[in-house]
Amino acid sequence: MSRDVMIDLQQVSKFYRGQKAPVVENMSMTIHRGEIVVLVGPSGCGKTTTMKMINRLIEPSSGRILIDGTDVTALDGNDLRRQIGYVIQQVGLFPHMSVATNVGLVPKMLGWDRKRIEARVDELLHLVGLEPATYRNRLPRQLSGGQQQRVGVARALAADPPVMLMDEPFGATDPMTRDRLQNEFLRLQDQLRKTIVFVTHDFDEAIKMGTRIAVLGERSRIRQFDTPEVLLAHPADSTVAQFIGGGAQLKQLDLRRVDAIQWDDVPLIRVDKAATGTRRHPDGADGSAALTVDDDNRPLGWISAHDRAIRQGAPEGASQAVTTVEPQATLRDALDAMLASRHGTAVVVDEQGRYAGAVTLDGLMRVIHPTREQDRLDSAVPGQTTGGARSALTPEKR
Numbered sequence: 001m002s003r004d005v006m007i008d009l010q011q012v013s014k015f016y017r018g019q020k021a022p023v024v025e026n027m028s029m030t031i032h033r034g035e036i037v038v039l040v041g042p043s044g045c046g047k048t049t050t051m052k053m054i055n056r057l058i059e060p061s062s063g064r065i066l067i068d069g070t071d072v073t074a075l076d077g078n079d080l081r082r083q084i085g086y087v088i089q090q091v092g093l094f095p096h097m098s099v100a101t102n103v104g105l106v107p108k109m110l111g112w113d114r115k116r117i118e119a120r121v122d123e124l125l126h127l128v129g130l131e132p133a134t135y136r137n138r139l140p141r142q143l144s145g146g147q148q149q150r151v152g153v154a155r156a157l158a159a160d161p162p163v164m165l166m167d168e169p170f171g172a173t174d175p176m177t178r179d180r181l182q183n184e185f186l187r188l189q190d191q192l193r194k195t196i197v198f199v200t201h202d203f204d205e206a207i208k209m210g211t212r213i214a215v216l217g218e219r220s221r222i223r224q225f226d227t228p229e230v231l232l233a234h235p236a237d238s239t240v241a242q243f244i245g246g247g248a249q250l251k252q253l254d255l256r257r258v259d260a261i262q263w264d265d266v267p268l269i270r271v272d273k274a275a276t277g278t279r280r281h282p283d284g285a286d287g288s289a290a291l292t293v294d295d296d297n298r299p300l301g302w303i304s305a306h307d308r309a310i311r312q313g314a315p316e317g318a319s320q321a322v323t324t325v326e327p328q329a330t331l332r333d334a335l336d337a338m339l340a341s342r343h344g345t346a347v348v349v350d351e352q353g354r355y356a357g358a359v360t361l362d363g364l365m366r367v368i369h370p371t372r373e374q375d376r377l378d379s380a381v382p383g384q385t386t387g388g389a390r391s392a393l394t395p396e397k398r
């Protein structure tokens, strides 16, 4: 097997007892190390069954499944499952156990000593954005849905498994939380490079999360297995096209992340609260609206040119809400943020919430009409940004 292949399903079938037809029939699929493969398809087509056969929560009736070259049927099921992270929609946290005990379960089963488990639990909670001192001793019911989901992800990562199975992991959360969890998870994955099989009903989620997407039909028959880009541009048949649904052009915005395009700069006004009263430092502010930021460069609000002229002493007093996106967000997220902003601008902030640049409608148009942009770039110096924010012509996807 090539070293690059991490999971190899070979002619896998599953018959449930008493049923004449298999629910998964001769499914073959190769998944590469470090990619997120998303399984989508109609309800009941066998996505979950396929996934659960990989960690043998469901035994295949026939066929072979290799993980990193080893046939999983040759391994003890419990040992196997300790090496594969598993995240499900209902999270499955033990309600009577603290967050720390839940996250440390697999390391404990693996016989790690107490100190090592504690250190790992804190490291993981930190990684998923939950301050250990605050959350370590809480019970699951003392957490929000999104926080529980983060604990579920931390628990799945506890023993640093190379493979993760995620069955609608963000399905039970509201759209905003879901979006945040997706972005956080993509940021994590940039560091961790796990091999992930991800089941979802939500095609937009598939486009956002997937390195490749497998559109499945009845009995897990693969109708198309391609990158999101190819899938959107060239659906294999009318059933796939129907599944993708309308608005394929707009969905292309789901394919690109904010960190893959050029950002613009906006005029900044630094509000120095440490000084006596409030001073302001216009950083090249011109006649347009400016963004006020604190001394750490965190956005505070927008101030219009008019207000700036009449409120010399207290620019933050006139501020209008800022809508922000992180670099991992999609351009669709940026568009949503823009539409929610009176200034038609999505402010890009780093992990610490500090100003990093801005995505403007002009910037988005340059992406939507790449030919026009290409003409412009052809006559420009390579690597230059339009607003001097930074050069960000990085690859579009992981």
Ligand SMILES: Nc1ncnc2c1ncn2[C@@H]1O[C@H](COP(=O)(O)OP(=O)(O)OP(=O)(O)O)[C@@H](O)[C@H]1O
Pocket: 016, 017, 023, 041, 042, 043, 044, 045, 046, 047, 048, 049, 050, 201
């Ligand atoms: N234990 C079982 N015994 C018999 N049939 C089962 C069992 N589990 C699942 N099935 C059937 O197998 C088929 C595939 O189920 P599976 O849960 O894999 O589908 P799915 O694509 O994940 O569905 P959904 O999108 O609705 O979650 C379904 O028709 C289901 O009724």
